[in-house]
Amino acid sequence: MGDDTDLDVSFAIDAETVSLSPIGEYQVLDLEGPVVIVGDASYRVVPVGEESDPSEDVRELSVDEIRAALSELADNDDFQSIVDNCPTNTPLVYDDIDYLTRHLPTTSLQKCQKLSESTPFEKELLLQVAYVERQNSLVGHSDNVLEYYLEQRTEIAEKLRSTDEIDGDVERSFFSYLLLASALIEELTTETVLNELFREEARLDSITEHVRSMGHAKRLKKLCDIQILTGGDHGSLVEVKERRNNLVHDAQKRAGLDELESRREVAQILEQTDRCASVLLTISGKNIESVIAKRGCEPYIEHAQSEAVADTITTWEQENPERLSRLHDCERAALEEIRWDTEESDPRNNITEGFTFDGFDDEELYEILMEFVSDASQAFLDRIDADANESNLDRFDFAVMVLLCAGHSYEEIGRWLDTDEKYVQRKENVIAWRASQFEKDLVEEIPRPEGPTWPSDTASDDQDGC
Incomplete structure (x- = not known):
């Protein structure tokens, strides 16, 4: 069979932009004795029955022994039941441990307390580690x-x-x-x-x-x-x-x-x-990142690009100091103010602020600038991903909010986010209830449902297939 010689397969999923869940981590370090670090929290580990008085020498357990003890928790049924009941994300405004103790069922917290008595780990540490394991199980x-x-x-x-x-x-x-x-x-x-x-x-x-x-x-x-x-x-x-x-x-x-x-x-x-x-x-x-990048409201895009440029400068200070110095020394460049047209697929040829191109003919510096903007555009998507993770809303709701704030219609948002416009309206109600100060700072003004919305007489009944 010799047909379709120049076969072209076009896929909907862009492997470069799809977002994977962040992998949770904890570390066991030797800081004048074994310490377990989970997120922003750190816990000094002591042998069972010892008090955690810092004046005492409690370095009876080695780092390797602590790691082994943490690994053994995977085979403990009580610990696994704690993991199973943990959430997969926590709001930015809460410390993880505060949120977790309020979320878990009483029986899970009691198991955590009991497990703490038979292991060298504080109950708070056990709960934090269980949270990490729950994130990774997802x-x-x-x-x-x-x-x-x-x-x-x-x-x-x-x-x-x-x-x-x-x-x-x-x-x-x-x-x-x-x-x-x-x-x-x-x-x-x-x-x-x-x-x-x-x-x-x-x-x-x-x-x-x-x-x-x-x-x-x-x-x-x-x-x-x-x-x-x-x-x-x-x-x-x-x-x-x-x-x-x-x-x-x-x-x-x-x-x-x-x-x-x-x-x-x-x-x-x-x-x-x-x-x-x-x-x-x-x-x-x-x-959702690429949709937000192209269609998001102006205050949010400005925030995300500003953070992305700052992150890229920090990265280049470590990895490309000489090239960064060339850009800083160029009178045409104001690196912190570089912005680009997010609706274009290639940001490198669509710089709108931060560089004066009139009469510019330095090809080597131009290539450095293009590489910088390329890195910044990836950091831009990473910033959107991070904000969606930190939001009090879930990721899909976060996307709906940023698009609604840009003034797009329900129909347009439904088309871009592969959902029904009626569901966009329902999400608008949710956003009005659940948006926190974090979201308000990002978009400046949360959309409010105003006026009744009735289906049009000409609207097709797309739900017949359900």
């Missing part, structure tokens, strides 16, 4: 699947481009791709249902298990019922689910390609499936 679900999915997507696309026919190698790669796509969609659906149906204070382990036991079809239906999924996207996601089920349960059609006559048809299925995964990535808040 990373182990959709984020790990996403990484494998992107690798498999690249593999099947390359095989399609390099062959003239659909052979066994392509079929096996396609089967692996579809299984990973389905797994990714199911994980993201579970996360989104949990976030949207249960407020943070109710997202305990038993609720998570309840959502996981609902079944994928029911979870998709829930998301469509509340209109975070449009009827059209719901139908497409159901098709992916059915195609996956056919492959798994029907050995005669396991390759899934027996009725397809060209590589182009296979590529279309890949693109459709990737588009479905992209929708779930967006509404789960993992793929």
Whole structure:
């Protein structure tokens, strides 16, 4: 089969911009005795039964022994139940330990106190470590699947481009791709249902298990019922689910390609499936940075670019001091004031402030400037990611807020964020209730729902597919 010689596969998910959850960490250091550092908190570790009087010599446990004791907690059922009931994020305005002690069920806190009595760790440290483990357990679900999915997507696309026919190698790669796509969609659906149906204070382990036991079809239906999924996207996601089920349960059609006559048809299925995964990535808040960067309100864009430029200067002071000095010495450059047009795909050719180009012909300095702006543009996306993580709102709500503050219509925001415009209206209500001073400082004025919003007579009923 020799068709589709110049096959081009266009995917919806940009592997460079999709956001993975931050991995939590803790360190065990020797600072005149073993100390465990978790986030901004530090805990000096003492042997069981000792008092933590700093005047005493409590260095009976080595750093390696402390690390080993922390690792052993993974096999402790009580500790694991504490982990399972921890949240996956905490508001910026709270110290983690203050938030955690208010969030966890009484039984989990009692287990933490009891475990502290039989280990060299304070109860606060045990709780902080459990929180880190909970964050990383979440990373182990959709984020790990996403990484494998992107690798498999690249593999099947390359095989399609390099062959003239659909052979066994392509079929096996396609089967692996579809299984990973389905797994990714199911994980993201579970996360989104949990976030949207249960407020943070109710997202305990038993609720998570309840959502996981609902079944994928029911979870998709829930998301469509509340209109975070449009009827059209719901139908497409159901098709992916059915195609996956056919492959798994029907050995005669396991390759899934027996009725397809060209590589182009296979590529279309890949693109459709990737588009479905992209929708779930967006509404789960993992793929919002580029939309905010291009469509966000002016006060927020100014804040994020200013922080990104400052971060880039700090990085260059360590990694590229000579090049940074060249830019500082240039009278045309005001590095701290460099800004660019965020609606353009390449910021390097769209600098709007911070550099005077009239009559400028130094090619070497120009290249240094372009490299600086390229690094700053990546730091800009990183800043948006960090702000979304720190916000009192969840990531999807944060994106809706920044777009609403820019004056965009419900319909436009729904289109850009792969959701129904009615759900954007519902999110506007949530933002009015839950926005904190952190969000107000970023956007200056929180949008207020004003005036009733009735569906137009000509609006199509997109929910028929649910």
